[in-house]
Amino acid sequence: MLPSTNIRQSPALRTLTTAHLTQTMTLLELDVLDLNQRVESELSSNPALEIREERRCPICKQTITNNRPCPRCSAPTSLSPDDPIVFVSHIDDFQERRSSYYEEFPEESTSRDKEDLPTFVLKQIAPDLQPQDQLIAAFILSNLNEDGLLEISIVEIARYHHVPISRVENILQLIQRTEPIGVGSPSPKEALLVQLEVLKETQQVPSKAEKAIREGLDLLSRHQFPDLARLLRVTVKEAQQIAHFISDNLNPFPGRAYWGDIHHGNEAPLSVYSQPDVVLSLLEGYQESPIVVEIVSPFAGLIQVNAEFRRLANRASPDNADQWKSYLERADLLVKCLQQRTHTIVRLMRHLTIIQRQFILKGDSYLLPSTRANLAEELGVHESTISRAVANKTVQLPSGQIIPLAKFFDRNLHVRTALKEIVLNETKPLTDSEIAALLKKRGYPIARRTVAKYRAIEGILPSNIRKNHTDG
DNA sequence: CTATGGCACGGATT
DNA sequence: AATCCGTGCCATAG
Structure with a gap:
């Protein structure tokens, strides 16, 4: 708390310092879409803010005029796989590219020609x-x-x-009800419900799934399982299973149904997330390409304080000077907070892509367990900063999958994938103790009880109900 | 008797 | 301070 004695009379200064802290924090934990909304409302209510249309590529320093992302421009020089290319892009760039993907790869798995x-x-x-x-x-x-x-x-x-x-x-x-099922729904919720309905005709679905979608979609997409469990009156674990089922089988954005892993015809890992906050990709034509990290940001880097406004504010007549000043301060604050937010995320992602390169490229079993706490230490920031930066955000992997950023901090994902693999390759249903023993051999010494827990998380049935895998 | 899931405890993480 | 996670103990089902 600041001593109020020697603070200048203007309340603005006081609020500026504390507001700066609180706003930086709150902005940090928003995802792109929420941030976008926030920025837009600020933009429309504060005349001191403006959008700078021209941007400079952080790599080649040239002005970017079209929507082409810039990493490609610098591709030939300095290509170290361990040195990720990080840049910030406008949310519209992403939308633009998204639809061009759609046209470039209309469909490969079904008989769809070049039609939209x-x-x-x-x-x-x-x-x-x-x-x-x-x-x-x-x-x-x-x-x-x-x-x-x-x-x-x-x-x-x-x-x-x-x-x-x-x-x-x-x-x-x-x-x-035509492919892709759910198209034309007015909202993701509707789309999910239609898909569930159709799915119900051919297979069993969790009985609470519908309620989860109807009443708990918000909790679902934010992965707030405890709250969801309370809503559905089931255990947290069951809630997770339901969420698992939904994200595995349903897709809130039918137009994007064929995104990402086309090769798995049966269980394309569709996610309940739409707009990723970060997009990871690789440069084409390099087997050892650095990871391109694209921080999707609504207007950051683009948004600035109007210089003209600043000049005029200084010359404003005394009676409305306060008004001008307050606009200006709010604008400065927002710009600064936005910069700070992107800066933090950039640092975080750069670090993550270096540490977890194998995970990003090869998948779940290569995830090195790490915690937000030790990452915070390595980056020299406070734990809560990392927590906020990770909160509510999603990442699109080079494969096209969109996953929550929090997955990077899943402490036992690699063990669970090992477990999944064991069960997948088993010839006769193995009991939990047997699985535990096998996992121990692989270097994952976990208790038998824990095997049971992981099974539950992965939705694998107990051994006595599991049927034999007779490979044809 | 064996395999599993519920509950609850303690330590770690956020 | 609140939540998550791995584990042990115990009741239950087959």
Whole structure:
């Protein structure tokens, strides 16, 4: 607490220091989308802020005019696999690239040609519709966003085409049930529910899954299992299993259904996350490519205090000088906090990509256990800073998978994947003790009881119910 | 008797 | 201070 005696009368200074701390912290724990909202509202309410359109590539120092990310420009020089290329990109760059991915790799696993999502869907349903309804369907499909979600309301569609709402609803239901299932839903929640519904026809689904989606989607995506468990009145473990099931089998953004691991036809690791906060990728054409780290940031680096505004503020007449000044201070504060936020994340990610390169490239079993605490020590920041930086954020791996950043701090992921592998390769169902013994040989000395726990987390049934793996 | 899951405790992590 | 995690003990099911 600051001594109030020698603080200048202006309350602004006082709030500036404390506000700086609190705002830096709160901004740090927001994900891109929340931050985006926050920045936008600030931007519209504070005339001192402006967006600088031109940006400089942190590597080649040239002005970036188009949306091409810059790491490629510097690719030929200094390529050490252990030296990640880190840069900050605008959220729009990402959106842009996202849709271009979609066009570049329309589909490889199913018979889909170069057509885009709307055409793809329309072809499937057209035979079942009358010509008039085909028009409506086409209209609906043309209003999908990149995620395959509907951006306008049913009412609007009905009004536009002068047809009853129920008719639109029927068409929409048809659309939602075609591949990719859930397209045309107005929200991720709807999409998930439709998928669950369809899935229910062919296989068993956890009974509480629907409630989890309906009432606990928020908790679900934030991985707040204890809260979810309370909501569903089940144990935390069961809640985790339900969440596991949902993220394994359902996809809140149907338009992105074929992203990432195309090779696993059956269980594409789709995630409940949409917009990653960090995107990791590799340079094409290098077998030992450095990891390209792209920090997706709403406007950071772009947002600045309008210089003209600052000049005018200094010359403002005394009666409204305070107003000018407060705008200016708020703007400075925001800019500074944003910079600090990105700076922290950049440092964090650079470090992580160096330490966990193998994990990022090769997968779960290569994750080296580390804690936020010791990472904080290595970076010379406070633990809580790392905690906040990790909180609520997601990372897109080179494979296309989007995972929570917290997964980098999963202390036993590698053991669990070893366990999964053992069970996958077993010829007869092994008991927990036997598994424990095998794990011990691999250098994971854990108790039999713990094997049971891991099994539960991974959704592996107990040995007496597991059926034999008879390889065909 | 064997294999498993629930509960609860203590130490580590956040 | 709150939460997570690994483990031991014990009840239960087969």
